[in-house]
Amino acid sequence: YVDTATMHRWCSSRKPRSTYAEATPALTDCNGIEELIEVAQKTDPRIVVLVGTLRTQEEVLLTEEVAHRLNAIVFADITSGLRQRPGVVHYADQLLTSPLLAGDLMQLDALVHVGGPLVSARLAAFAKASAPELYIRVGPPNCRMDQDHLVTHHLPGGLLTLSETLAKRGLQASPPNVANLWRHLSEVAGKAIESTILEESSASGDAEGTTTGLSGTPVFSEPFVARTVAKLLCTGGQLQISSSMPIRDLDFFSPPSVDSGLAPLPPAANRGASGIDGVIASAAGFCKGLNGSPSTLIIGDVATIHDLNSLQQLAATPSSSSSASTTATSKKLNLTIILVNNGGGGIFNFLPIGKHRDVLSQYFNEPHSINFESACQAFGLQYTCCETAQDFQLAYAQTQARSNAGPHIIEARVKLGHEENVALHQRISAAVARRVRAELLAFSPLSWTLSASPREKLESSGKSSEPTNSQPGNSGASTSTTATSTSVSISNGAGVLGGAA
Numbered sequence: 150y151v152d153t154a155t156m157h158r159w160c161s162s163r164k165p166r167s168t169y170a171e172a173t174p175a176l177t178d179c180n181g182i183e184e185l186i187e188v189a190q191k192t193d194p195r196i197v198v199l200v201g202t203l204r205t206q207e208e209v210l211l212t213e214e215v216a217h218r219l220n221a222i223v224f225a226d227i228t229s230g231l232r233q234r235p236g237v238v239h240y241a242d243q244l245l246t247s248p249l250l251a252g253d254l255m256q257l258d259a260l261v262h263v264g265g266p267l268v269s270a271r272l273a274a275f276a277k278a279s280a281p282e283l284y285i286r287v288g289p290p291n292c293r294m295d296q297d298h299l300v301t302h303h304l305p306g307g308l309l310t311l312s313e314t315l316a317k318r319g320l321q322a323s324p325p326n327v328a329n330l331w332r333h334l335s336e337v338a339g340k341a342i343e344s345t346i347l348e349e350s351s352a353s354g355d356a357e358g359t360t361t362g363l364s365g366t367p368v369f370s371e372p373f374v375a376r377t378v379a380k381l382l383c384t385g386g387q388l389q390i391s392s393s394m395p396i397r398d399l400d401f402f403s404p405p406s407v408d409s410g411l412a413p414l415p416p417a418a419n420r421g422a423s424g425i426d427g428v429i430a431s432a433a434g435f436c437k438g439l440n441g442s443p444s445t446l447i448i449g450d451v452a453t454i455h456d457l458n459s460l461q462q463l464a465a466t467p468s469s470s471s472s473a474s475t476t477a478t479s480k481k482l483n484l485t486i487i488l489v490n491n492g493g494g495g496i497f498n499f500l501p502i503g504k505h506r507d508v509l510s511q512y513f514n515e516p517h518s519i520n521f522e523s524a525c526q527a528f529g530l531q532y533t534c535c536e537t538a539q540d541f542q543l544a545y546a547q548t549q550a551r552s553n554a555g556p557h558i559i560e561a562r563v564k565l566g567h568e569e570n571v572a573l574h575q576r577i578s579a580a581v582a583r584r585v586r587a588e589l590l591a592f593s594p595l596s597w598t599l600s601a602s603p604r605e606k607l608e609s610s611g612k613s614s615e616p617t618n619s620q621p622g623n624s625g626a627s628t629s630t631t632a633t634s635t636s637v638s639i640s641n642g643a644g645v646l647g648g649a650a
Contacts, residue, residue, distance in 0.1 A: 181302025182311075184283050186318050188258040189219045195258040196221035199276060202228040202265030203415045209234070211308040212263050218312065218320040219261065222331055224275075226267050227390070227399050230415030233406035236324045238331045240338035242269040242401055246578040247585040252278030259283040263308060266294070266420070268400045273297070287311055330592070337588050341580040342402055346373050346573075367538045369564045370573055372402045374489055375447065377542055379403035383443055383549040388416040389432045391448035392424030393496045395489060399447065402577070425452035429486070433462035436484045443549070447487040451494060451515050460528045463556040481555035485548045488560045491570065493517050498567040499574070514567070521560050531557040536564075 188194050198216045200223060203209055209230040216223045217236075224241035225231035232239055244250055252275040260281045267273055276284075277297045286300040287308060295303075304311060316322075347367050367373055375398035382388060390396045396418055406413070417435050419428055432446040463482055493515035502509055525532035531554075535541040541561055548557050565573060 197260050198223045199262040200225040200229040200264050201267050214322050215312050217322040218315040228418050233413050239405045240335045242271050243338045243581045245271040246582045257281040261285045263287040337584045338581045341584040345577045345580045369538045374561050375399045376402050387444040389446040390418045391428045391452045393449050395447045428452050429456040429459035436482045443483045445485045450490040464528050484556045486558045490562045495567045498571050525558050534560045536562045
């Protein structure tokens with residue numbers, strides 16, 4: 150936090166570290182807005198809009214409009230509802246596994262963060278590494294959301310006020326041309342994810358096919374479950390996501406929705422330090438508010454155990470016009486629960502504690518012997534157990550084809566152990582990085598740029614700049630005679646973020 154461009158800029162100026170605009174109906178006398186508009190009016194602005202959790206369809210549409218007016222690239226969280234909209238970089242998290250798309254290479258002019266926090270640690274790291282001079286956080290008044298101390302301007306006016314202000318200043322709402330390149334890279338990433346997950350049958354299966362279930366079929370893994378749920382979710386279906394691995398796997402691997410005509414209601418999720426508590430109860434209440442529309446909850450085994458008694462909320466409940474003892478006219482929740490059983494505590498193998506096997510197995514892994522079928526029978530709930538990828542696809546597809554068939558629990562007994570699951574995630578990320586690198590090198594040659602460190606840049610500011618020599622054959626590449634550190638970048642005349650594909 151000390152030896153960074155952001156901190157050096159602050160130490161060398163007399164301005165406050167972050168500026169909080171006054172919460173008024175109109176964003177007047179706000180330097181941050183003026184700077185943002187000035188950047189957006191450039192020929193090739195380098196602006197990224199990070200989108201966290203959104204709550205309503207109106208917020209989804211307003212965020213999309215703001216991004217279009219700013220001619221910005223959109224990196225959206227799975228809980229934003231924007232992942233189903235055209236023009237969004239769908240696999241942003243996986244694309245950032247490529248070192249050629251690192252934040253410090255992008256040289257952003259501005260970064261705008263709307264909505265709540267992000268699931269992806271890579272997106273947060275990208276924002277921190279890019280360290281733009283203009284970092285705007287759009288959020289509710291009197292709410293400090295800046296864990297990495299990056300925000301230069303806090304705008305409490307809200308998305309509607311920001312959109313109206315940009316419109317009044319003449320910024321037109323049109324998709325940015327540069328999104329074509331990013332969308333192409335995202336499609337490449339999607340193919341790499343799909344092929345790696347499907348190819349796992351040959352990589353992970355044993356001679357008897359016990360790992361894959363059936364010879365030639367995909368291994369029954371957590372990424373496969375998340376991807377299948379996102380693919381087969383029925384039109385108009387609402388997604389609810391539990392914390393821990395389910396929300397991460399959906400954020401990493403879920404494919405774009407083909408139903409992108411209408412703005413979707415953003416997926417619901419309990420996030421925070423106690424994110425796995427009360428998930429089933431929340432899903433039941435959320436589903437009741439949907440008034441019969443279908444909904445799917447994807448949840449882990451440990452989170453299910455924590456809220457097992459809430460299965461009672463899913464049992465048939467009497468309608469308001471019927472007797473409490475009458476179940477014939479009971480109103481059933483149109484909810485499907487995907488219970489991912491990985492043996493408990495699989496997320497901890499992804500964390501630094503995962504390297505300490507003696508401590509991990511004794512204190513963090515949470516093995517259990519819960520019979521979820523018996524629990525469902527106790528509450529009179531429909532239950533299906535799936536132990537192969539094919540069985541799961543069939544069972545979930547059937548629930549999405551039925552109309553208001555009542556709550557149904559599908560237990561997905563995935564076959565990969567915790568360490569094997571980590572290895573699969575690593576293979577997927579490595580495959581994406583290889584494909585992206587190949588595409589970028591085919592799109593434009595590499596150019597090397599020598600640049601000074603943040604401290605040296607500030608120390609040399611105010612001095613006359615020395616001549617800059619362009620290297621032959623590198624469009625847009627230059628070497629500064631006073632530079633002391635080296636970085637690699639992709640050049641197409643204006644850069645990955647600045648030019649159109």
